[in-house]
Amino acid sequence: MCGIVGFTGVRSAAPILLDGLKKLEYRGYDSAGIAVMDHHVISLSKVTGRIANLCEKTHDGKCMAGSTGIGHTRWATHGAPTEENAHPHLSNDGRFAVVHNGIIENYIALREELIRDGYHFESETDTEVIVHLIEMYYRGDMREALIRTANQLRGSYALGVLCSEEPDKIYAVREASPLILGLGIGENFFASDVTALVNHTRNVIYLEDGEFAELSRSSIRVFDGAGQEIRKKSTRILWDVQAAEKGGFEHFMLKEIMEQPGAVKATISPRIKDGRIVFDELKALIPALPNIRKIMITACGSAYYAGCAGKYALEKLCRIPVETQLASELRYSDPLIDEQTLLIVISQSGETADTIAAMKECKARGAKTLAIVNVVGSTVAKMADYTVYTWAGPEIAVATTKGYTTQISVLYLLALYLSDCLGLDSGKKAVMIEALQALPRQIQQAIDMNPGIPGLARKYHASKALFFIGRNTDYAVALEGALKMKEISYLHAEAYAAGELKHGTIALIEEHQPVIALCCNPLIMEKTMNNIVEVKSRGAEVLALTYRNNQKILSVADDLLFIPQIDPLFSAVVEIVPLQLLAYYVAKENECDIDKPKNLAKSVTVE
Numbered sequence: 001m002c003g004i005v006g007f008t009g010v011r012s013a014a015p016i017l018l019d020g021l022k023k024l025e026y027r028g029y030d031s032a033g034i035a036v037m038d039h040h041v042i043s044l045s046k047v048t049g050r051i052a053n054l055c056e057k058t059h060d061g062k063c064m065a066g067s068t069g070i071g072h073t074r075w076a077t078h079g080a081p082t083e084e085n086a087h088p089h090l091s092n093d094g095r096f097a098v099v100h101n102g103i104i105e106n107y108i109a110l111r112e113e114l115i116r117d118g119y120h121f122e123s124e125t126d127t128e129v130i131v132h133l134i135e136m137y138y139r140g141d142m143r144e145a146l147i148r149t150a151n152q153l154r155g156s157y158a159l160g161v162l163c164s165e166e167p168d169k170i171y172a173v174r175e176a177s178p179l180i181l182g183l184g185i186g187e188n189f190f191a192s193d194v195t196a197l198v199n200h201t202r203n204v205i206y207l208e209d210g211e212f213a214e215l216s217r218s219s220i221r222v223f224d225g226a227g228q229e230i231r232k233k234s235t236r237i238l239w240d241v242q243a244a245e246k247g248g249f250e251h252f253m254l255k256e257i258m259e260q261p262g263a264v265k266a267t268i269s270p271r272i273k274d275g276r277i278v279f280d281e282l283k284a285l286i287p288a289l290p291n292i293r294k295i296m297i298t299a300c301g302s303a304y305y306a307g308c309a310g311k312y313a314l315e316k317l318c319r320i321p322v323e324t325q326l327a328s329e330l331r332y333s334d335p336l337i338d339e340q341t342l343l344i345v346i347s348q349s350g351e352t353a354d355t356i357a358a359m360k361e362c363k364a365r366g367a368k369t370l371a372i373v374n375v376v377g378s379t380v381a382k383m384a385d386y387t388v389y390t391w392a393g394p395e396i397a398v399a400t401t402k403g404y405t406t407q408i409s410v411l412y413l414l415a416l417y418l419s420d421c422l423g424l425d426s427g428k429k430a431v432m433i434e435a436l437q438a439l440p441r442q443i444q445q446a447i448d449m450n451p452g453i454p455g456l457a458r459k460y461h462a463s464k465a466l467f468f469i470g471r472n473t474d475y476a477v478a479l480e481g482a483l484k485m486k487e488i489s490y491l492h493a494e495a496y497a498a499g500e501l502k503h504g505t506i507a508l509i510e511e512h513q514p515v516i517a518l519c520c521n522p523l524i525m526e527k528t529m530n531n532i533v534e535v536k537s538r539g540a541e542v543l544a545l546t547y548r549n550n551q552k553i554l555s556v557a558d559d560l561l562f563i564p565q566i567d568p569l570f571s572a573v574v575e576i577v578p579l580q581l582l583a584y585y586v587a588k589e590n591e592c593d594i595d596k597p598k599n600l601a602k603s604v605t606v607e
């Protein structure tokens, strides 16, 4: 949700801010703006729509002089996406400018008080109260003004602030929204995400909640909420800059789909040593394991569906009951969680607000928390008792692909690792480890085996609705397949447990209704085949996803998608790939904005 950037140095600020905003555009893209400071004067440029409009308006930043500035790309929460509501917001006296990512929960009360005190509001945003509070509290000392302002705010915020009295400085404040400082040579930066920094520097400092920073071109000073200076260590970013570029692909999503064999390999391979699963990061969990009575998995969106797919392997191999709960539900459900619960939290970004809140709720009830996260140093990663990173690299497309498959890969590894630690020997460990090692190759095969997907997309792209059906892990994958389809192609796509069809949804089947049937588990194949026959006899057009050479399905389905033959316990991570490609090509056929679907943001840092 929203991206913010800041720069101070000797180079012209505006082009650097615009470049940073382009990298953050996946976080929100309904309006954007920059503020640049030149000799004690702050100038502002704002637009509705994409960063491209801001580049056009500012002639790629050339018409804004000054080498200190802040920028923002917005995903509207409070107030429509208009120019007035776009950030930065300016104080009434024009001496302060603010960009904000997050939500100020008590803004209505603050706004009323400020209006009583004579402040005039230009926008409908929650953010604008911040800039007026700073003006009110500023008595020649920005640090004091920021502390007093932060003391008034409830909610989540990452702030970037300019003060015209200090023309070479930018300020950054963090509370429950990500903010990273970049250390350059003779210049310094901040941004919501490292992807906006890596073109300039690889040395970064992660601000923590309650901290704020003063950046000049030659120094970065960090303070705690009481104004005490604190020493912070910098971290070196090892990501390849090219990993955050499109590299010849038409869309980030397609690039990220194609990167999955490598991403899953990078996640799995280093954790298999001498025929065993090794998780150095989980050693401290082992003594507590025998007391664990329940595993609860929580997450949002695709990360939640990754949990639904991984649950089967965990339960089967560890013989511990596994529940899955959406984080937005779990946080308000007065959950039955205690110190005998292992909470597995899954998040690509590590910054999803509901996920963080559910985690806090369960931690307070004594649960041990294990996070599966992609973004290093993110809030979820830092809050958890144990953190396992997926090594997917930066994921830019809003709809996740390699984030999801690497999350499931970690759940498979975890299932085998925990069962080993619990002394449960299924007698098939070696075979299963080999099966995990084969997954990257099988994902590649699933990409190569389905050259007909663009053709199928042409056949199905104009459908009114698409139904996905499957059982067990096939059902879990159907949920994610349908989500991908709606996210990027805007088609009405729903997933049903195949056995539930008769309890209502079969009423929706009519002539030529496409049904995508997932049949990748030989043990329950016959059951799903019965459902295929049922929908076909009511006129449905069936596209079946199954393993190569499955003669039985060949005779009943109209069209086919293939995966190689895999142990059904581990097949979800491969099954999803043809469905991702189908969603991609349907969206392309429908000329949708694939990497930035309407109304969606990659990192949902508000409730």
Ligand code: G6P
Binding pocket: 300, 301, 302, 303, 304, 346, 347, 348, 349, 350, 351, 352, 355, 398, 399, 400, 600, 601, 602, 603, 604
């Ligand atoms: C958003 C994204 C989804 C993602 C979900 C959870 O809705 O568009 O792709 O699955 O958030 O995000 P997380 O970063 O916690 O995995």
